[in-house]
Amino acid sequence: MADLSIAVRQAGDVAVLLPAGFINAHTVREFEEALEGLVRDGRYTILLNCKNLNYISSAGLGAIMGLIETVREHRGDILLSDLQPNVFAIFDTLGFTQLYRVFNDEDQALAAVTPERKG
Amino acid sequence: MNVAPSMEPAEFRLVIPSQTRYLNLVTGLAKRASLVAGLDDATAAKVSIAVDEAVTNVILHAYHGEGEHSVELELRFTEQALEIHILHSGQGLRGDQIVLPDPKEYIKHPRKGGLGLLLMSRFMDEVRFKADEGSGRNECCLIKKLD
Incomplete structure (x- = not known):
């Protein structure tokens, strides 16, 4: 099994990225390329659905940090959902839960950025 | 027949090439070792991340990404703690050279890099x-106490 696989789909104006496996120094380039590809295509609102992400090291956090300013300059954002406890612990320990909007699941995240979906 | 475990500290070593493709193997070992030592799942996951960061630092910074070197991991199980020693002969780092980033400043001024040591x-x-200039042998020692 590959250390990391990444699926991408579009949900309205939101690009949903689903990394599965491990994001570390070995796999981070693949993750970074997927994020950069979305930004190149002008898809500035990105949801990272982390339900199948086993862990992310600082290399992966750096990839997200490297693009956050760019997407926000274009009135977009990087959102997080479905974090497993150990992945949440990494974000929370570093205070990143204050920097990124974190949602319990994908529906909540999409509802937050597309209010008409509510109800 | 059950054999009572020895109360003597136990230790073993693993040597890997300085290549990031082996990170997953090492973090899996660190997680399993944590569970064997008696740590819970959540703590074991944190130990595995700390080991990932430490070994990544050795590969990318001490060895500058060169894959032909060796990284040695020594796991020591004592009654008080799990100790993971990461040894290498690349560029050393002393404790007094470490500057941890301030998370609050990091959030105000996001940038790449610098988070691995903080996570550890x-x-x-x-x-x-520990950096031993005489022998050229350097070490990062990670300790998790058993409550």
């Missing part, structure tokens, strides 16, 4: 660096 220090009870 937050997830472990002790992180020690």
